[in-house]
Amino acid sequence: MKITPRIPDEKVNYGHYSHFVEFLWLAGTVALCVAGVYFAAGLCVDWIAVRIPQEREAEWFPSGTYASAFSNESVSESAKVQSLLDKLRANTVEVKLPLRAYVSSSKDPNAFAVPGGAIIVTQGLLDQVQSENELAMVLGHEIGHFVHRHHLRGIGRGIVTLFLSSLLGLADGAREVADLSLSASNLNYSRSQENSADDVGLEIVQKTYGNVHAATDFFERMSQEDPKLPGLRYVSTHPLSAERVLRLNLIAKEKGYPVAGAVVRW
Amino acid sequence: MIEIVIFLVFLGVGYGAGTYNERRHLASLREREASSVNLPVLSLKQYDPNREVVEATLVTGSVVVSIDYFKRVASMLRSYVGGRIASCETLVDRARREALLRMKEQAAGYDLVINSRLETSSIGGESSKKKSVVSIEVIAYGTAIRYRT
Numbered sequence: 001m002k003i004t005p006r007i008p009d010e011k012v013n014y015g016h017y018s019h020f021v022e023f024l025w026l027a028g029t030v031a032l033c034v035a036g037v038y039f040a041a042g043l044c045v046d047w048i049a050v051r052i053p054q055e056r057e058a059e060w061f062p063s064g065t066y067a068s069a070f071s072n073e074s075v076s077e078s079a080k081v082q083s084l085l086d087k088l089r090a091n092t093v094e095v096k097l098p099l100r101a102y103v104s105s106s107k108d109p110n111a112f113a114v115p116g117g118a119i120i121v122t123q124g125l126l127d128q129v130q131s132e133n134e135l136a137m138v139l140g141h142e143i144g145h146f147v148h149r150h151h152l153r154g155i156g157r158g159i160v161t162l163f164l165s166s167l168l169g170l171a172d173g174a175r176e177v178a179d180l181s182l183s184a185s186n187l188n189y190s191r192s193q194e195n196s197a198d199d200v201g202l203e204i205v206q207k208t209y210g211n212v213h214a215a216t217d218f219f220e221r222m223s224q225e226d227p228k229l230p231g232l233r234y235v236s237t238h239p240l241s242a243e244r245v246l247r248l249n250l251i252a253k254e255k256g257y258p259v260a261g262a263v264v265r266w
Numbered sequence: 267m268i269e270i271v272i273f274l275v276f277l278g279v280g281y282g283a284g285t286y287n288e289r290r291h292l293a294s295l296r297e298r299e300a301s302s303v304n305l306p307v308l309s310l311k312q313y314d315p316n317r318e319v320v321e322a323t324l325v326t327g328s329v330v331v332s333i334d335y336f337k338r339v340a341s342m343l344r345s346y347v348g349g350r351i352a353s354c355e356t357l358v359d360r361a362r363r364e365a366l367l368r369m370k371e372q373a374a375g376y377d378l379v380i381n382s383r384l385e386t387s388s389i390g391g392e393s394s395k396k397k398s399v400v401s402i403e404v405i406a407y408g409t410a411i412r413y414r415t
Contacts, residue, residue: 001313003378005303010292013359014352019285019340022352026343033346 041160048160049152054096054117057152061116075102075120084132085119085139091207092200094147101139109222113142113151132264134218136205144200150193195247202248206257213261216245280336287334288356295363302370306378307408313380314413321412325379327368330389331361332401358386358402365406373410382408 081101089095097117104110109125119142121135129135145151189197205215223242252259333341337353344351362384373379389401 003306003308003313005306007296007299007303008363010296010359010363014356017352019336019353020281023281023336023340023343026340026347030343030346 044160046153050149052149052152057115057149058097058117061114075104077101078103081121081126081135081139084136088136088139088143088204088208092143092147092204095143099143099146111138111142113146115152117146119143119146128221129218129266131214131217132266133205133209133212133214133261134216135266136208137201137212137215138218140201140204141197142201143204144197145189145193147200148193148196150189150197153189194244198244198248199251202251202257203255206252206255209261209264211258211261212248212252213259214263216248219245219248276335277339280334280338284334284336288360291360291364295360295367298367299363302367305370305373305376307366307370307382308378308380309382309408311381313378313411317413319411320414321376323376323410324407325369325372325376325410326405326407327365327370327372328403328405329361329364329368330401330403331357333357358404361402361404362406365404369406369408373408375412376410377412379408379410382406 078101081103085099085101089099100118102118102120103126104120104122106122107124107127108122109128111119111121111125113119119139121138125138126135129138202212202215205212220242223245249259251257333354337357340353341351365384366382369379369382383406385405385407387403387405389403
């Protein structure tokens with residue numbers, strides 16, 4: 001047996017290749033997949049949000065816990081607004097969760113529905129309200145968003161994660177995701193969502209008072225263009241124009257809601 | 267934001283240092299392999315049964331290597347996609363060659379090394395939790411023998 005001295009060929013175990021190029025390829029592939037999932041989740045948000053039943057929502061967002069996340073100012077409960085909300089809710093069959101009312105100390109007139117069944121109105125809005133009828137319309141509008149599950153859209157992609165984790169039975173992690181996603185949410189509704197919420201609001205007012213007198217007064221006042229009026233801030237989150245008021249009047253006429261009635265003082 | 271910058275800095279340092287080390291090590295390996303080519307290393311239990319063995323001694327060479335940050339990130343990304351982790355392949359191959367060369371250095375003056383084996387073990391990998399430094403130790407060992415002249 002003969003031994004031939006030979007220098008081993010190093011290229012067998014590692015051919016000359018570039019670490020850098022391989023890294024770029026890997027990073028690119030992984031980034032592409034992540035971007036794809038993110039994008040797909042964004043598309044799913046609308047589809048999923050509308051299909052989440054109220055019971056599931058109550059599980060993920062214990063009532064009232066997240067009210068503060070949606071308002072930059074402090075929130076407090078208000079017996080007066082709560083009693084009005086309860087009165088309206090009694091006339092709405094579709095609401096299965098207890099709705100809690102909160103008042104935010106913000107001076108901008110605004111109202112929004114929060115996942116978990118809380119409805120927040122700002123002090124600025126209460127200052128502008130001149131009758132119980134119009135406040136009932138505003139609250140009814142928010143109840144409309146709640147019933148149609150529009151407010152869950154605001155959480156965005158977090159809702160997809162919640163939905164998937166509930167499907168897979170991982171309930172615990174859901175709570176943390178709910179916390180995270182609520183801190184960066186965005187409550188802009190599309191026009192059709194606003195319209196359907198309006199319809200529900202009008203119907204609630206009709207059922208509660210027997211007429212829709214003065215229901216749209218608040219919107220009419222807010223839509224008058226005067227930048228100095230605090231109403232402009234309301235307009236920016238609830239894009240409205242005279243169209244909205246006209247539309248509501250038309251629907252009242254179509255459905256035969258009596259327009260004449262008494263103004264209930266707030 | 268600052269975390270991303272730190273990450274990129276580490277990545278750059280890892281890549282730069284790693285490439286520099288690799289090139290330097292490869293040059294050293296080639297040179298030493300060429301100069302020690304006349305000392306054969308075999309994994310056979312005996313080479314020439316007709317000749318008398320005058321001296322025999324155990325020789326070992328060992329080396330501990332660790333991956334740099336760049337390689338670590340690359341292997342992590344690779345773990346999603348699967349396939350050859352070429353960045354670690356080069357490292358382990360160099361470690362093996364280095365261990366063998368160190369064993370040969372211990373066997374200087376002998377005729378050849380028989381019954382040589384290579385063993386690899388990881389250090390700090392399993393004992394501590396996942397985030398520890400992963401390094402491996404390669405040992406080459408064999409019997410250096412001298413025949414009667």
